[in-house]
Amino acid sequence: MTRTPLKQIIVTLRPRIARSLGALRSWATQAVSVLCLRATQMASILRLWVTQAADILRLQATRTISVLRPWVLGVALCALVLFCVSVAVSNTCVDRSPSAQITTAEKLLGAADASNALEDRAEKHALEDSQVRFSENPLVSEDPNASTIVKQLGFGTTRQKSAPCVEGGSGMVAQMGRTSVQQVVSSLFITSSALQNIPSAEGTPENISLVEGVSNLDAPTTGESRAAQTDESVSLDSLTSAIGSMESQGYEVGCFFVDLNSGEGVAYNLDTRIYGASSFKGVYAAYLSEQLADGESGLSDAAVSLMDDSIRYSDNSAFSTLRNSYDGAGFARWVESCGVSSDIVHDTHFPRYSARESALFWLHTYRYLQSGTDAASHLRELYTQTNVSFIRDGVTAVVASGDEAQRESDVEEQENVSEETAGELSGKSVVVMNKAGWIASSPRFSGLCDAGLIECGGHTYLMSIMTSAPDSASHRDQVVTLAKELFKLRS
Numbered sequence: 001m002t003r004t005p006l007k008q009i010i011v012t013l014r015p016r017i018a019r020s021l022g023a024l025r026s027w028a029t030q031a032v033s034v035l036c037l038r039a040t041q042m043a044s045i046l047r048l049w050v051t052q053a054a055d056i057l058r059l060q061a062t063r064t065i066s067v068l069r070p071w072v073l074g075v076a077l078c079a080l081v082l083f084c085v086s087v088a089v090s091n092t093c094v095d096r097s098p099s100a101q102i103t104t105a106e107k108l109l110g111a112a113d114a115s116n117a118l119e120d121r122a123e124k125h126a127l128e129d130s131q132v133r134f135s136e137n138p139l140v141s142e143d144p145n146a147s148t149i150v151k152q153l154g155f156g157t158t159r160q161k162s163a164p165c166v167e168g169g170s171g172m173v174a175q176m177g178r179t180s181v182q183q184v185v186s187s188l189f190i191t192s193s194a195l196q197n198i199p200s201a202e203g204t205p206e207n208i209s210l211v212e213g214v215s216n217l218d219a220p221t222t223g224e225s226r227a228a229q230t231d232e233s234v235s236l237d238s239l240t241s242a243i244g245s246m247e248s249q250g251y252e253v254g255c256f257f258v259d260l261n262s263g264e265g266v267a268y269n270l271d272t273r274i275y276g277a278s279s280f281k282g283v284y285a286a287y288l289s290e291q292l293a294d295g296e297s298g299l300s301d302a303a304v305s306l307m308d309d310s311i312r313y314s315d316n317s318a319f320s321t322l323r324n325s326y327d328g329a330g331f332a333r334w335v336e337s338c339g340v341s342s343d344i345v346h347d348t349h350f351p352r353y354s355a356r357e358s359a360l361f362w363l364h365t366y367r368y369l370q371s372g373t374d375a376a377s378h379l380r381e382l383y384t385q386t387n388v389s390f391i392r393d394g395v396t397a398v399v400a401s402g403d404e405a406q407r408e409s410d411v412e413e414q415e416n417v418s419e420e421t422a423g424e425l426s427g428k429s430v431v432v433m434n435k436a437g438w439i440a441s442s443p444r445f446s447g448l449c450d451a452g453l454i455e456c457g458g459h460t461y462l463m464s465i466m467t468s469a470p471d472s473a474s475h476r477d478q479v480v481t482l483a484k485e486l487f488k489l490r491s
Contacts, residue, residue: 238485242485265462267355365453395430
């Protein structure tokens with residue numbers, strides 16, 4: 001038997017061993033490469049998830065703060081009211097006689113006739129010590145910035161408007177006039193919650209007040225007249241007749257009108273949802289401007305152009321493109337921040353909504369327009385350029401009539417009206433910001449609606465008209481008549 005020498009065996013096996021080692025080395029290299037690639041991919045995915053989670057948390061925190069801010073301000077305001085009440089009860093204001101226990105806050109509001117309660121108390125106590133100086137009140141100091149009231153109210157318009165009142169006393173209040181003090185009142189008390197709490201006014205139009213804690217308790221009920229307005233019942237009758245002419249044809253009507261300087265207005269059938277047609281484009285434009293254009297994400301030039309077309313020309317295709325693109329960017333949350341149920345988002349691109357919900361949207365929009373940002377200024381300009389406005393037609397007709405001339409004469413006779421206000425009235429300057437809707441389709445998808453803001457004579461008014469009447473020339477005239485009768489009821 002012949003044996004293979006060991007050396008020959010090694011020579012024979014060496015190539016095979018080398019090939020095996022090479023294959024193993026190649027497999028190991030590939031395995032390491034694959035593992036490194038997978039690890040890099042997982043790290044990228046995890047980093048993306050963490051970034052997205054952080055963005056979502058940051059956005060939610062921002063929105064939560066935005067939602068909570070009004071509540072915090074409300075709590076602070078309630079604390080201030082309680083403080084003023086406690087001061088009055090403890091007899092620390094001016095002196096300890098009953099006639100002198102009128103709080104400083106009541107003096108500010110009473111100068112504008114915003115509180116009937118003040119007048120009642122003044123009559124009851126006869127104001128025996130009427131000569132007491134305003135500046136002697138312990139809540140007030142000679143330095144308006146050091147005043148307890150200014151410090152506690154120390155935010156925005158309220159601080160600016162209240163400081164001269166505090167500094168100059170009741171004489172300064174008289175010089176400032178009714179309008180300036182009413183602006184202070186409106187900034188404090190005209191809120192979404194006040195609008196949500198007013199009666200729905202079913203059956204007949206009713207006088208309402210949005211000034212919480214000041215005149216709500218004294219607001220006249222249906223059929224009563226407001227003080228110093230002897231023609232109120234006639235005006236309401238005219239509005240009732242205009243509403244009845246549409247309802248007699250089987251159409252639903254809801255309307256709301258309020259002076260945002262005083263909080264007083266008229267309401268009718270606030271909670272019946274009506275097909276709003278293109279009027280909802282005005283609401284959506286406010287959302288795009290506030291939530292996106294003024295937000296972190298911004299709004300592209302193309303989107304701004306689509307928004308412009310949807311407002312100026314009521315372009316349905318542009319509007320649908322916007323809704324398909326941006327509904328998911330927080331529209332439901334924005335709707336809820338206006339005080340409206342988010343179920344309206346899931347109706348259609350042109351949802352059914354009520355006169356109260358329309359008013360809530362435009363009250364929120366009014367506050368936003370006051371921010372003065374570039375996006376807000378652009379939106380304001382858009383609203384003034386709408387190609388159809390039943391409100392503008394109605395208001396213009398009233399201003400151009402002899403009724404307006406008579407109102408100007410009456411206003412100029414008032415001792416407390418400012419020169420600025422009188423000048424605006426005499427010039428008949430009117431700015432209408434609106435978005436109307438009109439359609440004549442099936443009974444379910446028919447409507448003539450309009451809503452917006454009116455600036456006239458130093459006052460800002462909010463008006464909303466919702467009707468289920470199909471679009472036609474005669475029905476448009478009826479909606480214009482509704483706008484006219486509502487505007488005639490301004491205080």
